[in-house]
Structures are given as structure tokens and as C-alpha cells.
Amino acid sequence: MADRSRSFTVRPLRMVAVAATGTLVAATLTACGSGSGDSKTTLVVAQWTNAAAVEQTKKYNQAFEQAHPDVEIKMQTAPTANNAWPTLQNSLLTSKRVDVLAQFAKSPSDFPPESTGIKVQGTATLIASKQFVDLSDQPFMKRFDPNQHVMEYKGGTYGVMTSAYVNNTGLFYKKDLLDKYGLKVPTTFDEFIDVLKAFKSKGKSGIFVAGKDGYQNIVWAGIVNQLLMEGKPAGEANSVYTKRAEQFYKGEQNWTDPLYKDASDRYQQIMKYIEPNASGVPAQTAPGVWASNKDDFPFFVDGSYDGNTIAQANPGLNFGFFAVPGTDDAAWNRPAIAPDLAWTVPVSSKQQKLALEYLDFITQKDNYAQWVKATGSLSTQPGVPTPNLKWTDWLSQNADKGYINASNPWTPADAAEVADGPQTQDNAPFGHKSWDKALSECANAYTASVKK
Structure with a gap:
């Protein structure tokens, strides 16, 4: 396991x-x-x-x-x-x-x-x-x-x-491409969607992601991280995650709660702007492919561990890194470490x-x-x-x-995989399962796992 x-x-x-x-x-x-x-x-x-x-x-x-x-x-x-x-x-x-x-x-x-x-x-x-x-x-x-x-x-x-x-919340961006169209690095969720819409109007695919290996989960989990930590000091992260785990275990919280529905809605809005063939892109080659396409794909979903890999693939690329702006308040769109x-x-x-x-x-x-x-x-x-x-x-x-990256709710080792949360490869737009159905299945699986 x-x-x-x-x-x-x-x-x-x-x-x-x-x-x-x-x-x-x-x-x-x-x-x-x-x-x-x-x-x-x-x-x-x-x-x-x-x-x-x-x-x-x-x-x-x-x-x-x-x-x-x-x-x-x-x-x-x-x-x-x-x-x-x-x-x-x-x-x-x-x-x-x-x-x-x-x-x-x-x-x-x-x-x-x-x-x-x-x-x-x-x-x-x-x-x-x-x-x-x-x-x-x-x-x-x-x-x-x-x-x-x-x-x-x-x-x-x-x-x-x-x-x-x-890792979760990680986004690379091409500085020159944003400058070319007079756009700035977004700091809130609405600004991010507006920037993605602007690129789409220019015929650009907004986001490159290694969908074959599930890297879209960085966006989903990043939004969850930011919503969980919204309004809270970074030093409280572990206590926030522990409280969530306790509430999951006691049946006071689950995957169908408003926070996760909000996260799934924001995730789906962002995923409307991924490159068309994202499901076939492997993580092994994604940094190099993104780096070589300097005139398309302004954003790239990946962890900071690939920064030097991108720089090596295209030394002339002018790029940066920031956190997914998953909330409506720029102050709380911080990196999850x-x-x-x-x-x-x-x-x-x-x-x-x-x-x-x-x-x-x-x-x-x-x-x-x-x-x-x-x-x-x-x-x-x-x-x-x-x-x-x-x-x-x-x-x-x-x-x-x-702040320290979110820990999962406490889940028994023999639980179904979905008890840990949505599997983004199975859900729209990569799979055929709706997010409402996915969250419901996750909630039922978690409840069943702790009642054994």
C-alpha cells in the first residue's frame, strides 16, 4: 500500500x-x-x-x-x-x-x-x-x-x-508573453480567470499541464490549501490540518462540504483553459516542451523542483514562478511548502x-x-x-x-483510494465523472472507512 x-x-x-x-x-x-x-x-x-x-x-x-x-x-x-x-x-x-x-x-x-x-x-x-x-x-x-x-x-x-x-499551488509563467499582451501576474482568482480569458481571445492555450501523470492535482490541491489557510497565520498550518482531520474522523466534516465544492468549482473554471491534449502529456517531458514553446502556454502547472530543469531546457527563456491564486484575496494566495x-x-x-x-x-x-x-x-x-x-x-x-502543505484527513490503510479525496484524472475534464458525483463518492468512501 x-x-x-x-x-x-x-x-x-x-x-x-x-x-x-x-x-x-x-x-x-x-x-x-x-x-x-x-x-x-x-x-x-x-x-x-x-x-x-x-x-x-x-x-x-x-x-x-x-x-x-x-x-x-x-x-x-x-x-x-x-x-x-x-x-x-x-x-x-x-x-x-x-x-x-x-x-x-x-x-x-x-x-x-x-x-x-x-x-x-x-x-x-x-x-x-x-x-x-x-x-x-x-x-x-x-x-x-x-x-x-x-x-x-x-x-x-x-x-x-x-x-x-x-508543489501544490505551483505555477510557472512566461514573463515576456504576459508583457507582450500588457498583462500582469494575477494575484486573485478572478484576475487569474481574466488573464486566461485574455490569452484565449488571442488564440493562446493558457495552461500547460502533464495530465497523463495527474499534475492537474497541483491546481486542485493548491486551491484546497489556500481555502483551508485563508485568514490564518502560516504558523497555524499544522493545527488547521489536525482540526480538519479530527472533524473528518468525527463526521463533522467531509468531502461534500462547501469548501470542497467551492474548490471544485474554481478548479473546473481554471481547467477550461488547459491545452487541448493535456491528458496525453507526460511529466517526464513536460518542462522541456513548455520551455521550448516560448510563444504559447503562458502558464505551466508544476512544482518548483523543476525550475532549474526548465532553465536548462531553454536558457534564454524569461520565466518566473508563483502560487496559484485560488482565493479572492491576494494576501492569502501564498505558496504551500x-x-x-x-x-x-x-x-x-x-x-x-x-x-x-x-x-x-x-x-x-x-x-x-x-x-x-x-x-x-x-x-x-x-x-x-x-x-x-x-x-x-x-x-x-x-x-x-x-505554510506547510496540507496533510490529508486520517484515512485507514485499507480504505478505498477515493476516501483520500477526488482523483482528478477520473473527473472532468480528464475523466467522465462529474465533480458532484466524485465528491459524493469520496465522502461515502471516507465515512465507510472509519466505521469499519
């Missing part, structure tokens, strides 16, 4: 290779400490395959080894496709042969109370079963924004999140002390700055700015206004 808590976040099965913005060598990394001895201690570091992130980790490893001559780092990687990454990490944990392990970060709202009887899944299972070292008292945790201390459970913090992206890579130390590690030294090393300010620049990640350290790349002007100004 897939990890349901990530179902509101469309993330490509292949981890996108992003272009590093500069040549970095291990010697430039901030290192301290030394070691000696004839035999070397092995430290095993494991993460899923992402070209830029893996290359940066290798540079960290080389610099750490230089500072600790008696240490040898062994790196393990696997792609997320075809269950390869879960298989590798399960093998490493079972054999107790991993010291620093990457995980997809979890928010506190992902953990249903034990009284519900709903079992957590994936990373949340490992945290709840105390298979990771509590990092709460580690000095390096003070470098990070406490509002982004996801991986928390019952007073402990079981990972340090070093990567975050805007998707927790991504978090580093953990398994309690089964035979080199816990060394593993903690490694985490301290890679999260030092200068070293972490190189990580966010190489990966295109939003910074989770207040002392390290989000990279100022050619397409990140809006992000640089607005990332600190964002």
Missing part, C-alpha cells in the same frame, strides 16, 4: 535532475576536525536518486572524509520508481547497516491519535515506532525554522528537513555519534547554502536565503509567507 499521507502532493516518480548553478569542490565546504588511525570507520549514508542532491551529498562526503581521515563514507542510492527506494531502505534498516537515512518529511498532523485505531504508514510508521534518534536537543536543530520542524512526534523531533519545494528530504539517524546505527557529527557538518550555514543552490530547494534555515536564481524572484519575496 502506498504512503497515503503524500497523496495530496503530486511528485514525479523519477526524481528530477536539476542543474547545479556553479561548480563546487569539496575544498570549498566548511570542514573541521581531524582523525587518525590505520583502520577506517565506515559511515553509511542513503538517499533516493536525485541527480543534483546526490552530487551535492558526494561533495559533502568527500569534505567530511578529508576532515576525518579515519572515516570512510559509503553511499547508497535508489530511484523512487518501481518501489526501488522503499526496498533499499527496508533492507538497510533490517540489516542495521545504515547510519544517515533520507526520508520524505512528515508533519505532526500526519499522526492520528492512537484512540482512532488508524495506523500510520511509511515514514510515519518508522517515527512512531521510535526507529529514529530524537534530534530535539542537537545544537544544529537551532539553525532551522521551528515552524518547519516537521518530523515531530510526541515531543520529539526525528529528522532535520533540508529540502522543501512549492511541501516538506521533502529530511535526514534521520536510525537507532540501529552503529555510528550514531559520527552520524550526528555528519548532520552537524552538512547543516552548517555555508555548507547548507551550497545545498539549496545546487538543488533549487527553498531554504529551511532563516540564516540562509532561498537561492536567487533567474526564475525565483517571486519565491525569494514570498517563500517566508508560505
